[in-house]
Amino acid sequence: MRPPRRRAVRARGANAARYGAFVEVGFAAPVSGSWATPEHMIHVARRAERLGYRSLWTFQRLLYPAEGGYGEMYRSVQDPVVTLSFLAAHTERIRLGTAVLNLPFVSPVLLAKQLSTLDIVSGGRLDVGLGLGWSDDEFAATGADKRERGKRAVEFVRVLRTLWTEEVVEHAGGFYRVPRTRMEPKPVQRPHPPVLLGGGVPEALRRVGRVADGWISGSQADLTSIGDAVATVKTAAAEAGRDPDALRFVCRGAVRVRPAGAADRKPLTGSLDEIRADVAELAGRGITELFLDLNFDPEIGSPDADPAASLRRADEVLEAFAPGA
Template structure:
């Protein structure tokens, strides 16, 4: 199982200086990948998790960090398709893949926040079918010399988009979501699946099996797919009774990694943004960075 690390993008510790520190350290320690996530808005009453109260843009952040790294892969988990134009995203991600030297992983999802749907003018109507067309538009623009798409939701006249991404045929697409339809779509259409911050890690093997079954049913090789877990790590000084996976002491968290690999996860990225002691605007940013350094050292690949 490959190990990645999430960039500081939420709360007080998400400064350019801290981002550069974390990603350079992660690359030096041999981590496989770096990850961001998308949150556009938060309700005026701040009723959501503090992790969502102040979040940097994921693609702009990755473009910035591409200039400060040279080997480590760069991923977003996830961008929400209903809020985006597939044509604009195809251009942005092709450019980012070029700037990063072919290191980009594109995670896509459907989103869940009513406020963001309303504010972006997005529709929930047939959003699964809309997502499948979205993927088709991305692929034709990334791959084909002359791109075209005549669908129900998107129409692209015969046109050319240059330059193309470095990765051929295109950057890997990872689909998020835990509903049966989302897992089925990942198995049929994507290069892999990525779990969310609220995933049931004790039962994540069931989701992996569902995606693999969908791939098999579509005539695809399920063993060729990637299964990426957002590891919402919460380090605590004392051993906790009835703890959730990836919460507890560093030794306990390290022991959880093998269980997730055994469930079929091929890559896990450590995400401290979802720890309320770190990803909050109220957290001490320097204490958060010290915690990140401890975790980076303790969970580094090969340790």
């Protein structure tokens, strides 16, 4: 199986010399709202692969409050692992990522088996993004504990890697216990699929630098100061004796295409030209990868949105930001 093409959007300005010259570009699969149909998933995935995008991404939401309040993009969300397994059968090269799976809701043994299988059926194309979760409803419904989530995350990642790399597994920790057993088959990727962590507070960022293969920003991240988050991760990695330059920095680009020239415009909201300039700026702030995510646009990611109009917008954005275009 051929590796994905690594085309990129070029950075501009003084920051490019400091952080590097390019950012790899991915795209989010339709997983939220009325446009998240099997037909649309296949259409977007295949077109993204054909246009040279590096990756496809999904996100997780289990429940939505009966009284609302989370935002339209969370009302109706497809399962991320099932969606990527489905799309693995309809693509050949493009990488498949979760951004993110909330680790407190499942056991590391169950997730290790599911993701190992996904890596196998996709031919070694999986990127594993994990988060700590934030919805009180989901914690209550899954029986998860919000206490000591940071420590739990560190142990969770350690158990995942052990299950994926060691022939005989045995673990006894503060949160998880695995008796002396074997887990087969192992993932295709060696030593294992990349494990990325989310989070935005300083301690979460430092945890990324100490234990993960990279960082994934959230949909609410302040993109004007994202370089500070990158710097925090890199400093923690160096202090832990790790190579900061080996880490990946993935930005969820919550894109909203709108008329140009808004006085209070936020990054990645506006005309295609304005958004294109924003992408180049993010490369200059240390971001190595960015995926364009239309699911977080309320005009697209809502169950009440027009699915045909959403797909037309996706085609427009896919064409406009095609790597190398």
